[in-house]
Amino acid sequence: xxxxxxxxxxxxxxLIAASLIWTVLTFSSLAWNYHHESQESIRLASxxxxxxxNKDMAIRSWSASHGGxxxxxxxxxxxxxxxxxxPERDITTPSGxxxxxxxxxxxxxxxxxxxxxxxxxxxxxxxxxxxxxxPGNMPDQWEVDALNSFEKGIREAKARVDxxxxxxxxxxRPIFIKQGCLKCHAFQGYKLGDLRGGFGVSVSxxxxxxxxxxxxxxxxxxxxxxxxxxxxxxxxxxxxAKAREQGRRRTEEEMFQLNDKLEKxxxxxxxxxxxxxxxxxxxxxxxxxxxxxxxxxxSLVMIDxxxxxxxxxxxxxxxxxxxxxQVAQTIGMVLKRAGDMVxxxxxxxxxxxxxxxxxxxxxxxxxxxxxxxxxxxIDHQASKVIxxxxxxxxxxxxVPTQEAEASTLLVAADKALYRAKENGRNRVESSKx
Numbered sequence: 001x002x003x004x005x006x007x008x009x010x011x012x013x014x015l016i017a018a019s020l021i022w023t024v025l026t027f028s029s030l031a032w033n034y035h036h037e038s039q040e041s042i043r044l045a046s047x048x049x050x051x052x053x054n055k056d057m058a059i060r061s062w063s064a065s066h067g068g069x070x071x072x073x074x075x076x077x078x079x080x081x082x083x084x085x086x087p088e089r090d091i092t093t094p095s096g097x098x099x100x101x102x103x104x105x106x107x108x109x110x111x112x113x114x115x116x117x118x119x120x121x122x123x124x125x126x127x128x129x130x131x132x133x134x135p136g137n138m139p140d141q142w143e144v145d146a147l148n149s150f151e152k153g154i155r156e157a158k159a160r161v162d163x164x165x166x167x168x169x170x171x172x173r174p175i176f177i178k179q180g181c182l183k184c185h186a187f188q189g190y191k192l193g194d195l196r197g198g199f200g201v202s203v204s205x206x207x208x209x210x211x212x213x214x215x216x217x218x219x220x221x222x223x224x225x226x227x228x229x230x231x232x233x234x235x236x237x238x239x240x241a242k243a244r245e246q247g248r249r250r251t252e253e254e255m256f257q258l259n260d261k262l263e264k265x266x267x268x269x270x271x272x273x274x275x276x277x278x279x280x281x282x283x284x285x286x287x288x289x290x291x292x293x294x295x296x297x298x299s300l301v302m303i304d305x306x307x308x309x310x311x312x313x314x315x316x317x318x319x320x321x322x323x324x325x326q327v328a329q330t331i332g333m334v335l336k337r338a339g340d341m342v343x344x345x346x347x348x349x350x351x352x353x354x355x356x357x358x359x360x361x362x363x364x365x366x367x368x369x370x371x372x373x374x375x376x377x378i379d380h381q382a383s384k385v386i387x388x389x390x391x392x393x394x395x396x397x398x399v400p401t402q403e404a405e406a407s408t409l410l411v412a413a414d415k416a417l418y419r420a421k422e423n424g425r426n427r428v429e430s431s432k433x
Contacts, residue, residue: 015238019231026227030219037215041208042160045169049158049203052121053171056108057199060125063104064181070099076114080106082133085187109137121204125175127197131188139198142170147198150174163202167209172200269344271321272328280343280351285406287339287355292400299362299397300409301352302417303331303369306390306425307383308348314382323378323389324348330372334365351413359397359432366393366428374426390426392417398433408433 063069070091071077079100083089089101102110105125112123126132126139128147139147146157157172175196177185182192190196267279275283284300291298305311305327312320324344331350332342341353352369354362370391378389394417398409412433420429 012238015234018234022230022234023227026223026230030223033219033223034216037212037219040215041205041212042169045203045205045208046158046171048121049169049171049201052123052201052203053173053199056112056123056201059111060104060108060199063102063107064178068101068103069107071102073098073100077102077110105134105137109134122202123200124202125197125199131197133185133188143172143198143200146172146200147174147195150195150198157198157200160205161202167205168202169205170200170202172198175199269328272325272344274328274332275341275343277343277345280341280345280353283341283343283353284410287353288400288406288409291355292402292404295399296356297358297397297399298409299352299354299357299359299395300413301354301362301366301369302345302394302413303350303352304392304417304421305348306385306392306421307380310382310384311380311389314380326376326378327373327389327391330376331369334369334372357397359395359430362395362397363428363430366395366430369393370426370428385425392420392425393428394418394420395428395430396433397430404433 073079073090077100079090080103083101083103083106086101091099093099108123108125124137124143126137126143126147129138129144132138142157142159142161149157155174157170159170161168161170163170175198177190177192177194177196179192181196182190185196267276267282268274269276287298290296305323308320308323311323315323328342328344328350331352335342335352339355340357343351343353345351352365354365357365370393373389373391374386376389379387380389381387383390394413394415396409396413396416398404398412400406400409412431416429416431420427423429
């Protein structure tokens with residue numbers, strides 16, 4: 001895997017990890033707020049239940065502290081049959097108005113029945129079924145369970161319960177016999193401090209649940225928005241990091257290509273665009289070592305343009321440069337193998353490096369080069385050899401030994417070139433080591 005691919009994978013893993021962490025944090029916070037909103041509806045309903053409970057208990061306590069109250073008898077308020085054991089349950093005023101005693105339970109029962117719609121809360125005083133004076137106050141199962149818990153010392157029962165399919169918060173607390181209660185309930189065998197029953201209220205949860213749903217809807221929208229924004233932000237940062245990495249990578253590649261180009265240029269001759277002497281020296285050392293290791297022949301051809309100084313003097317340096325280019329290109333076209341090399345050795349001198357080429361084949365290549373240059377028919381009126389540009393070549397072949405130095409092949413090829421010049425130029429001289 002490349003460095004760029006590795007970093008892309010790391011960035012992708014970072015994006016996945018960040019997105020997962022953000023998702024976990026977002027939904028954890030949403031869950032906490034969901035729980036908080038759910039509890040808030042219970043808390044608000046509880047506050048309302050507490051307020052109504054305390055109000056009703058205040059009315060009951062006030063009535064009990066006075067032993068009940070007398071009210072006129074009418075169609076709505078008839079004498080309480082369950083108080084018939086009280087001698088003065090019914091009295092007549094001096095003006096002849098008939099009054100009947102309303103104990104606290106009777107008062108609250110009437111108030112709850114007649115005015116519960118006014119404040120939307122249902123209240124009820126109840127007791128164990130075998131202790132009830134009024135069967136209309138018969139406890140339901142939840143109230144029975146609450147009364148049983150009061151006998152065990154529990155002082156409050158509170159729960160969210162469906163009443164006729166509608167969710168309610170129900171609150172119930174025990175009622176203990178006080179001195180004022182004995183007036184109506186002593187005949188049942190109660191004593192001061194006994195558990196009389198329970199008093200409770202039921203608050204509809206509908207308005208609170210509607211408000212809760214609205215709040216939860218806003219929570220979902222808000223958290224969904226921030227969750228998406230977070231993911232978009234991570235994706236943006238990921239793309240930015242990826243773009244920066246790709247940009248850096250492109251810059252590195254461009255720098256690498258530039259360095260590679262500069263390095264290649266450093267091994268090329270600026271005029272002829274063939275290998276320069278530096279490149280030849282590296283290749284020559286490499287091929288010498290390889291041929292010595294494999295015991296293969298190595299041939300070298302030294303080339304010199306005949307009377308090139310006279311050519312420059314006669315035609316000018318600009319034309320001389322053009323002549324060098326043509327000679328370099330022509331010699332390069334003679335070479336067919338990838339391992340063969342032509343290089344500018346210096347000035348008007350060129351060299352052919354021919355690994356694993358035998359002496360005879362190297363000589364033939366040298367002759368081919370000489371003939372190709374003549375075929376170019378480059379005018380050279382200043383030449384004392386022939387009226388076109390010609391070259392002299394020195395060929396030397398050897399199989400490198402462990403004791404031999406690479407320079408011996410260069411020296412021998414240069415001597416062969418010198419003999420070609422001495423023997424009239426425009427010719428090939430060869431030798432073996």
